[in-house]
Amino acid sequence: MSKLESKIPEGNVEQKWSKYKSSVALVNPANKRSLEIIVVGSGLAGSSAAASLAEMGYKVKVFCFQDSPRRAHSIAAQGGINAAKNYQNDGDSTYRLFYDTIKGGDYRAREANVHRLAEVSANIIDQCVAQGVPLAREYGGMLSNRSFGGTQVQRTFYAAGQTGQQLLLGAYSALERQVGLGAVEMYSRHEMLEVVTIDGVARGIIARDLISGKLERHFGHAVLLCTGGYGNVFYLSTNAMGSNVTAAWKAHKKGAFFGNPCYTQIHPTCIPVSGDHQSKLTLMSESLRNDGRIWVPKKAGDTRKANEIPEEERDYYLERRYPAFGNLVPRDVASRAAKERCDAGFGVGASKMAVYLDYKAAIDRYGKTQAKKLGIDNPTAEQLRVFGKQVVEEKYGNLFEMYEQITGENPYEVPMRIYPAVHYTMGGLWVDYNLMTTVPGMYALGEANFSDHGANRLGASALMQGLADGYFVIPYTIGAYLANEIRTKAIPTDHEAFVKAEKEVQDQINKFFAIKGTKSVDHFHKRLGKIMWDKCGMARNEKGLIEAIAEIRALRDEFWKDVRVTGTADEFNPELEKAGRVADFLELGELMCMDALNRKESCGGHFREEYQTEEGEANRDDANFAYVAAWQSTGNGSWELHKEELKFEAIKIAARSYK
Amino acid sequence: MSSGNMKITLKVWRQRNAKTNGQLATYQLNDISPDMSFLEMFDVLNEQLIVKGEDPVAFDHDCREGICGACSMFINGRPHGPKNKVTTCQLHMRSFKDGDTIVVEPWRAAAFPVIKDLTVDRSAFDRIIAKGGYISVNTGNAQDANSLPIPKVDADKAFEAAACIGCGACVATCKNSSAMLFVSAKISQLALLPQGQVERVARAKNMVAQMDAEGFGNCTNTGACEVECPKGISLENIARMNREFYVANLKD
Amino acid sequence: MSNTSKNFLQSSIGKKLVMGLTGLFLISFLVVHCFLNAFIFFNDGGLMFNVGAMFMAKNPLIRAMEYVLFIGLIWHMVQALILTIENNKARPINYAYHNGSANSKWYSRSMGILGTLLLLFLIVHLAHFWVKSRFTGLPGEDANGNENLYAVMQQVFAIWWVVVIYVTGCISLAYHLLHGFPSAFQTMGWNHPKYNPLILKVGTAFSIIVPLIFALMPIAMFAGWVK
Structure with a gap:
């Protein structure tokens, strides 16, 4: 098990996927009917995979902890989805999307996977439009695009600020169609709490019916984990309250290696924290950086109101430092630059931990074009403002409303205050080219795997990857495994492996109730989040990480002695659900710190203070760290590191520059 | 930075499960900050209840940014509270x-x-979608977008119709518990697009039939749903659904 | 009845259409009724009015329509009753606090009560005029030799509390129409941003003018404005 087999097909990167597709083993329709697939999670990856596999004829069961599959957190993605369609005739191509994604990921992603992603990206748009997803259009009836960070072409498709919602509802409708046809059995308000393996092969799951509290055993010839990322380990993040690592973590403890756990994406444009009561952070779409300008006062500790600071006393630091990409540098770069300014004392707002995102210039500019369009030669300043506001409102209205709702400030009049926040985790379960984890029969799709974004994900690429995995990758790659499973009869769930797995889950639940401590689950979660944010957040260093590991261990001990879980096991009990999730975060946090400690370089979202250039840019070490860190759980809270070397054959590995 | 100084009296519906009866319970909260979200105030309440060893209030919530549609509180007589076009x-x-x-009740x-306290079962919505809220296009069938x-x-x-988040505020506020705004939003979205034409007749009939079978009430055009919808879904959609349904019945 | 149409009439939208169409049909009756009764304002001792009444009473087409009218009325009422029962069932436990006025008009939420008031009024009204005209007979003839329904009106509207009942009935009618008129169009699927204001304006005008004219009849007779 120690050797990692990535199973990347031979040949040129351009031909790997097409060759693979024409040579991969197939399962005939009659056999598909007797093969059962369990899909955990109903977001973009889960819903699209479940629908596609059911369409092909497999028997599919889908599990989600939410009350409906439509509520999976993919729904909250705002900005858009990338695809190499080149509809704008601006020089885009599969190769460019591939190149941008590899470069954006700071050369820490697997070439073959990323190229495949770029290849299928165009099919995703076709599929979604055919499903009735109302993507934005131009007056001529053609699809509209916008730009996103880290690219110089317009390849992002969008539906106002609700792209994730519309794409998810498309996948959800495809899923519900299969539910209606009886091809998918849907288990909402069910949480997967354990993987069942027999002879090291995934054979099913244990799930808890969240309403009755009953534990259920489900058999599957294959198990697909489409359970999203683990950003909630930081407590405060842009993830949904329920987003968790539990499914992936249980898989990890049953043998699935965890890839690059320290790669965390800190999104640069979120609404700053307003107080201790804060339960989550709200993202302001990256699309706002298309038109907004980011600045801080040139004078440290400036207490004037934003509108009182004259133009010449403003520091548009992204435009200053990165003239080629300006406000559209990738997320990791923008986040670190904001942190750098705030740490140096230039931050704004009450907490001084914020920078301005200003729309005044955009409102003026749009006002002028609009006035021209309307044939007004000498518009007044007020007219310009009104016209400009109208255009901005049409483009970003819902985001501006959201900002006003949360902060009580009108962003049309005063610049928004923003600060980076945890948003996405590039790390995840290690998977091979087939998206299979190191446990045969168990797959990880979407954000739950580690594969496509390297050390940093570009904006509008998460939706692309989730849907690529679900619609266009897994339907092919799963055949490679299931073709050999056609003789495996459904294993009855009274098999000892199911009994044992269920007992493990039951024991943990009993243990929670037996503690009868004094502090709530949230209390521990918040403390874990603070350790992670302070010491394994936007900037990391050896000393902090070593401290963090010790603190997390101590916190974990305290949790298991002093947590209070109210209610009982056989009822709807959100506290019990949270307890299980936080228990897993308390273990994951340690591994993230270990991984960050091990990676003695800075790359993408992983910034080690010891490894930076004189200008404060990330200093990558390709000689020693051009590998995927895949961690194997060896039991009792220890891990063994395996390395998958990253080979760059199609792209020349180079320092990443956005200057 | 931290907590504020608002004092709030909460009257919250407590109900152990579907089989038992519920009643309103009263709680006093001090030190509430005006910057807190309504759900963060409930976090504060629950934290206090847990420390006292009492059962915290169960309520649905997930994204906490107004898009997943999970949160569902009937606040002072209105779904999602006193402000228009926002979720709880x-x-x-x-x-x-x-x-x-503040009186807080579940959707009724x-x-x-x-299910418990303020949590309700909205799976009826999924079953309605499963009856036709889709375009039957298998993966791989699509032409160039x-x-x-x-x-x-x-x-x-x-798009405006598709913005529905399926929260159920329309049903909650309607004096008849009608689901027509929800159903019409999906029927409208697909009826307005060329892709949706093929299944138009069957969609209208099947989705309406499932809506009726789920036990929702009948629409009497009071217009309350449109006002309370956090996403501003228009009554125009219900009129469009009616047309779709008439035409469907005339055709088939 | 074919299966499709049976299903249609039992569907929520079918039932709603029945309410709308029967409502519009009753509205058309109101127009005719209002127009003919307004003949009393000729103030000619009811001569013109009795001509109209005679025409309505003797014309075979009108007589046939009377049955249709009753069918329409009863259908409207029975359907409303069924809908109300179903709608109550759709919410078995009521809210402790429901702030309906925040999002809708009271009369939109009170169509059942307004309709019940109208029904009560209608019973009184039919007993006063229709029963006499059709069954028990009218008190003699006017100067032209027509049956003198006008005389019955004078008799009935001489009593103050009858006038109060009629005015109350007209107010109920006004509010019932204020919701019912535009609502019928919405039900038929006639909702278009361009034409909605028109429907609303015509509906509001109709809901005020027609009940007002009706209400003026008992008032005018009681006050002696028409003799």
Whole structure:
């Protein structure tokens, strides 16, 4: 098990996927009917995979902890989805999307996977439009695009600020169609709490019916984990309250290696924290950086109101430092630059931990074009403002409303205050080219795997990857495994492996109730989040990480002695659900710190203070760290590191520059 | 930075499970900050209850940014509270005054049975979608996305209808517990797009039939749903659904 | 009845259409009724009015329509009753606090009560005029030799509390129409941003003018403005 087999097909990167597709083993329709697939999670990856596999004829069961599959957190993605369609005739191509994604990921992603992603990206748009997803259009009836960070072409498709919602509802409708046809059995308000393996092969799951509290055993010839990322380990993040690592973590403890756990994406444009009561952070779409300008006062500790600071006393630091990409540098770069300014004392707002995102210039500019369009030669300043506001409102209205709702400030009049926040985790379960984890029969799709974004994900690429995995990758790659499973009869769930797995889950639940401590689950979660944010957040260093590991261990001990879980096991009990999730975060946090400690370089979202250039840019070490860190759980809270070397054959590995 | 000084009296519906009866319970909260969201105030309440060893209030919530549609509180007689076009999670305490008493109940409808406290079962919505809220296009069947130009006006209208988050506020506020705004939003979205034409007749009939079978009430055009919808879904959609349904019945 | 149409009439939208169409049909009756009764304002001792009444009473087409009218009325009422029962069933436990006025008009939420008031009024009204005209007979003839329904009106509207009942009935009618008129169009699927204001304006005008004219009849007779 120690050797990692990535199973990347031979040949040129351009031909790997097409060759693979024409040579991969197939399962005939009659056999598909007797093969059962369990899909955990109903977001973009889960819903699209479940629908596609059911369409092909497999028997599919889908599990989600939410009350409906439509509520999976993919729904909250705002900005858009990338695809190499080149509809704008601006020089885009599969190769460019591939190149941008590899470069954006700071050369820490697997070439073959990323190229495949770029290849299928165009099919995703076709599929979604055919499903009735109302993507934005131009007056001529053609699809509209916008730009996103880290690219110089317009390849992002969008539906106002609700792209994730519309794409998810498309996948959800495809899923519900299969539910209606009886091809998918849907288990909402069910949480997967354990993987069942027999002879090291995934054979099913244990799930808890969240309403009755009953534990259920489900058999599957294959198990697909489409359970999203683990950003909630930081407590405060842009993830949904329920987003968790539990499914992936249980898989990890049953043998699935965890890839690059320290790669965390800190999104640069979120609404700053307003107080201790804060339960989550709200993202302001990256699309706002298309038109907004980011600045801080040139004078440290400036207490004037934003509108009182004259133009010449403003520091548009992204435009200053990165003239080629300006406000559209990738997320990791923008986040670190904001942190750098705030740490140096230039931050704004009450907490001084914020920078301005200003729309005044955009409102003026749009006002002028609009006035021209309307044939007004000498518009007044007020007219310009009104016209400009109208255009901005049409483009970003819902985001501006959201900002006003949360902060009580009108962003049309005063610049928004923003600060980076945890948003996405590039790390995840290690998977091979087939998206299979190191446990045969168990797959990880979407954000739950580690594969496509390297050390940093570009904006509008998460939706692309989730849907690529679900619609266009897994339907092919799963055949490679299931073709050999056609003789495996459904294993009855009274098999000892199911009994044992269920007992493990039951024991943990009993243990929670037996503690009868004094502090709530949230209390521990918040403390874990603070350790992670302070010491394994936007900037990391050896000393902090070593401290963090010790603190997390101590916190974990305290949790298991002093947590209070109210209610009982056989009822709807959100506290019990949270307890299980936080228990897993308390273990994951340690591994993230270990991984960050091990990676003695800075790359993408992983910034080690010891490894930076004189200008404060990330200093990558390709000689020693051009590998995927895949961690194997060896039991009792220890891990063994395996390395998958990253080979760059199609792209020349180079320092990443956005200057 | 930290907590504020608003005092709030909460009257919250407590119900152990679907089989038991519930009643309103009263809680006093001090030190509430106007910057808190309504759900963060409930976090504070639950934290206090847990420390006292009492059962915290169960309520649905997830994204806390107004898009997943999970949160569902009936606040002072209105779904998602006193502000229009927001969900409960987007409602902030600055919309209330110090000393206010706030009554919080679950969505009430026969088709949305209470699971616990403020949590209700909205799976009826999924079952309605499963009856036709889709376009039958298998993965891989699609043609090039730009081969089908769609007038911007239609695309925009379809988008406005598609903005529905399936929270159920329309049902909750309707005096008849009618689900017509929800159902019409999906029927409209697909009826407005060229892709949706093929299954138009069957969709209208099947989705309406499932809506009726789920036990939702009948629409009497009071217009309450449109006002309370956090996403501003228009009554125009219900009229369009009616047309779709008439035509479907005339045709088939 | 074919299966499709049976299903249609039992569907929520079918039932709603029945309410709308029967409502519009009853509205058309109101127009005719109002127009003919307004003949009393000729103030000619009811001569013109009795001509109209005679025409309505003797014309075979009108007589046939009377049955249709009753069918329409009863259908409207029975359907409303069924809908109300179903709608109550759709919410078995009521809210402790429901702030309906925040999002809708009271009369939109009170169509059942307004309709019940109208029904009560209608019973009184039919007993006063229709029963006499059709069954028990009218008190003699006017100067032209027509049956003198006008005389019955004078008799009935001489009593103050009858006038109060009629005015109350007209107010109920006004509010019932204020919701019912535009609502019928919405039900038929006639909702278009361009034409909605028109429907609303015509509906509001109709809901005020027609009940007002009706209400003026008992008032005018009681006050002696028409003799």
